[in-house]
Amino acid sequence: MSFVLVQVIVGGLLLGAVYALFSSGLTLVWGMMNIVNFAHGDFVMLGMYVAYVVYTLMGGGPILGAPLATLVLATVGVVVYFALIRDIMKGPMLAQILGTFGLALLLRYSVFWWFGANFLSMPQNIVGGTYAFAGLRIEASRLLAGVVALLVTLGLHLLLTRTSLGSKMLAVAEDQTAAQLMGIRPDTMQAIAWAIAAGATGLAGALIANFFYIVPTVGETLGIVAFVTVSLGGFGSVPGALVAGLLIGVIESLSGYLIGAIYKDIVVYVLFLLFLWFRPQGLMGKM
Amino acid sequence: MLLEARGITKAFGSFKAVDDASVTLEHSDILGLIGPNGAGKSTFFNCLTGDLKTTSGRVLFEGRDITDFAPELRAGLGLARTFQVPQTFEGMTVLENVMIGAFLRTAHRKEAETKARAVLERVGMSRLADAPARSLGTPGRKRLEIARALATEPKVLLLDEAMAGLNAHEVKLAIDLVRDIHRSGITLVIVEHIMEVIMSLASRVMVFHQGKEIARGSPREVTSNPAVIEAYLGKRAAKAAAGHTPVELMGGPDL
Amino acid sequence: MRRWIWLSVVVAIAIAYPLLLSSPFQQRLGALVLLYAIAASAWNIVGGYAGQVSVGHVVFFGCGAYAAMGSYAKFGLSPLFGIPGGIVIAVGLAAIIGVPTLRLSGHYFSMATIAVAETMRLIVTNTDWLGAAVGLSGPTVPRNIFDLSFLSSLPYYYLFLVILAITLFVTWWMTNSRMGFYLRAIKDSERAARSLGAPASRTKLYAYMLSAAFTSVAGALYAMMFGFVDPESGLGILISVKILIMAALGGAGLLFGPLVGAAILVPLEEISNSWLGGKGAGLTFVLYGAIIVLIARFQPGGLLSLFTRRRKPSADPGASHAP
Amino acid sequence: MSGALLRIEHLEVRYGDLIGVSDVSLEVPEGSVVALLGSNGGGKTTTLNAIAGLIPVHSGTISFRGEDIAGQKAFAIVRKGLALSPEGWRLFVQQSVENNLMLGATPLHDKSRQAALLERVYEIFPRLKERRNQRAGTMSGGERQMLAVGRALMSDPKLLMLDEPSLGLAPAVVESMYETFGRLHREGLTILLAEQSIELALEVSDFATVLQVGKSVLSGTAAALAEDPQVQKAYLGAG
């Protein structure tokens, strides 16, 4: 294998880890709790702006920006749950698309109104520049995002499979009425799920801001990849989304390098469709 | 021979829910299928109707191999069923639920409606025709499923615990209904845990245990079989079954 | 009887609208409402009645739009001739897409349709024959009436009205036919429907193809009115979402739901853009988003469900089962 | 008779415009087994669901240990010591058998008792133990019924409400389950039971109430009702 190809694959893995990172929140609310969130990309965008504001106002780097973005977005998640999601869940699935699409526009253009449409950017090298070993170059900020992606995925997976909180959240997702019969308060569980999901999304945004540009419409660019990641991984599977993210990253990188960048999305979509043909429940999803 | 299953096996992973079961159903039989919970009765049913793909074995209907037929094709041939866990069309009225069945034999809405109403009348639900199906309790839903299945004008009707949740009086009415259905020329397979139903309706009984057939014969033979009593009936029910005298006439003497 | 009165009122308003509100912009708004109502009603067949939430319907829209513009740009014919071609392509494509995707459940289906739509958009973007990213234009100066390139929106308005009427009539007819019943049954329990002899896959596929045909017509009309199509405006995923949002907002699975949704969202979008868009502060979408959120929040079943919910079941089942 | 654990007076419940039950009154004395009888659509399920808080009460009172719980949310009611094995089971079909049981133990304050309670359920229904890791959605009908009853027992309730617990169970299982209820009853558990198998219900219970078209029309000791000609005619198929 040529050396460049190794760099391409490593780059793809790092990219994939980022995809996994910004999909992790969606895996929870869409994959597990069964709530479509069209505003997911805009939550990432909010996280990026929080990190940017922390950086410009307080001079804080990722050490301060990431936890603050997590907290702020977790709060946003809870507010959004109580103000909107709780009620639209009484309607059909379409109501969720309707409501969260409206929410997406509202968030996107509120930020636009406040910050304007200019492209913003964190300073280069804010997380320790680029590591080079044996000619292989790895950007520290992407590596950090990748490591956090792994940790968040692991954390979510353990939470959902090993803890009673996770089990209660799943119970609520499946049947709210039955969950109530277990003495579980559905609102609490849903709000916690939204807090965790939005918090993880905010964290993702803050970390991605370290190597990506920031603009109100950035959520559109990132949102659709998150959707594909979650469904390729299989609804209901946290590790599935991680594997799917990595897979998409590598496929994109390889096909972008070997076939041509304009075809890489086509390759991803076509492989995704073929995959669903043979495995209608995604990589690791339940039937 | 109307329906025949040969060596049906259905495995979920390494677990065999049905293990090499065979059965033959003659025209105007009423076959009773009993066995402990989880014995594989419903699974066997699902293999006959095409809801589940068999792991091995063949299903023949009027001599024709239908093993690979989709459920809707089997319904078209005259194989109808009810579900143990009711599968009501929640968004529809009772009448509309039955019309779905009636549409199998006619594409016309008016005809389907007329027929559905007739079926509802026959099962004693005509007063509920316009009620939303979601307002029915479990027993109502089961009866609705019978109605739906009847509306497809089946040759064979498979009833999976269609009488669960009825009280003794209602069970009697239901038995009459099934008899009436049988009299109209429909062959039946019934799964029930209510022994009275088996005793008064079944012409033959097959007993399942852990996916395998452990006994077959007349209701009386089967219920006095010690293996069956041990695995399934328990002492109390065995005693009750022993005291049961089959009745042939509607509204005749009872238990 | 009441239904007929309502229907005549709606029809009367629809016919009179462009004569009462007769400025060119108002007429165009009216035409756009009808155009989107056609697309959303077409979507409703599969998304509302069959419960298959397609987020990739724009592929069929694009088929129509590209066929119409292509028939002019490539063959010098009137865009009108593109309509049948567009329908054929859309229906064929629906069959090809539908067979593998319609067996997917819920969200997987939605995602698969997104993937198909995006793939199509990217392919067209990279296909020079279809104008690639530049797109295809219609006749800028109409050669004759069949070029369907009018200065006034009035002819478009009535043309769209007729086609909307056809779409709604076909939808209405379908819902009252066996197919409509089967679709509703499949939506509730595919397993039970099949056990009663409803050919689930085939019925869903037919609905999908029917829906694709009408969506394609909407796309063709859209391209003709604007005289242009490019990958973004003919195959962009946002159009799918817009169509879906309109149906959901008005009431998916209800005959007039999409029309109501279009009648609210199209003017809302255009008028708020006219008022606020020039300020450049993004307030158009703050308002637009907020209103959608509020409707979803307070009427999750769509605005029309407000009226349908009130209808009482005619019988009282509680009284019928005395021992 | 010890004090009433649960007392319902003139309960009315509506489903939109439809009336579920119009006038139900009944009393469940502490430590007793009370049977709720009535034919199809009589209102048994509606009554139990209303007590558990699953459907809103239109009028009337439901007092549990003297406190009016009508109008409270289901999760709050359950935490007070009521448990319901509902009609249609309402299992968490995506989760394992054991997870379902553990979820049933959510209202338990003393988590250390979980293990013992789990053992108790496994003892009553050995099949559940065999299938502890199976997904609930793949269980057979009867197995689901066992799981629903077992799950309700997991919260170690003061009042156990069972909606047709014998539905779909093999006769031998019904027999042993009722033996268990008898034992639990002797240990002091209060049970409110809706049961289609009236003969069986009257055999195990102390008191019974008959619902007809949403009204409580008869109540008394089980023994007295078993002799009542009206009951015999309507439900036991006599005459």
Added chain:
Amino acid sequence: AGARAEDKVVKIGVILPMSGGTASIGAHAKAALEVAMDIINNAHPELGNLPLAKNAGLAGLGGAKIEAVFADNQGNPATGQNQALRLITEDKVAAVFGSYQSGVTLTSSAIAEKYGIPFLNSESVAANLTERGFKWFFRTTPIATDFAKIYVDFLADMKATGAKTDAIALVHDNTEYGTSVANTISTAFKEKGQPVALDVAYAVNATDVQGQVLQLKDRKPDVIIMISYTSDAILFAKTMQSLDYKPAILLADDAGYSDPSFIKAVGKISQGVFNRSSWVVGPPGSASAVIADMYKKKSGEEMDDTVARQMQGFFVLADAIDRAGATDPAKVQAALKATELKADQLMIGYRGVKFDDKGQNILASGAIIQLQDGENYVSVWPKANAEKPPVLPYKGW
């Protein structure tokens, strides 16, 4: 027409992308046009030769003021057309100006054509816009063929000074802008006998460009010509740094590289990038310097090429209305056709403004600028108007 002439304001409809991914363009243009209105409507003798600056208002219409009515095209051809219709029929604008994206310009100008209202476009580069036989459409900006010529000549000059310019790589997105400009450039180089060595196309708004940068790193072209919008331009700059890749000459085609946000975000790691621009700030006190100052005061941003071209276009339109002496569309159209502005009457570096039969400005031209210190572009080519000599090779960071 007479009644209109006496009106104290002349309305011009302005269609711009004010939301969506290119909203920053709209915001900048709006500020610039407001500055332009200030210049036209008030007396600005300090601006010398610039038409309409000296006195307040349009002299030809008795001092009438210009008023721009802004509309958002949302980046959508349909919306653009609807807004054009509204501006023409409801606001009764004398002319329409816009609409940035070529697709939107295409649909919105079609409405103006049908209504017989002049339409002036100052920034869309698609060739087909002036090939439609329109009578009411005018375009002031240089188009792809002009750019291609600039690049060919510039690189020939660089070669003459000893730089290696043999292997040229084109990097561009797959939008109408990216593909059409790339095609034209690659044709021009082929005609020169120097075909483009590597063509790297990517999908606009990329999430990642590592593969493309590696491809370049692998093939080592001497010159890279980048045709990208801001988002991708930023991503390329960041990725080139993280993968430690620098070509000898990095030549950008305006667009994203002219966006002040690009310079703010990644200027420091893009030092030495060349850019095509018609906008060159003259010495202090010159008209262009004064205007740049006014713009900066208004918007807080540095003036860039896109904005300057828009502003210039607006001046051309206003000048035509002024000369027409009326808002009567036919007269404005005639005045536009008769436009003949000299280089010193412009705020931008065109050789002049004069429309051919199709409405294209035949005197449009451009220059090459370089981001030498990572903060401000300086003009480096052609030599005649260069502030500083070009610096090679590309420095990056």
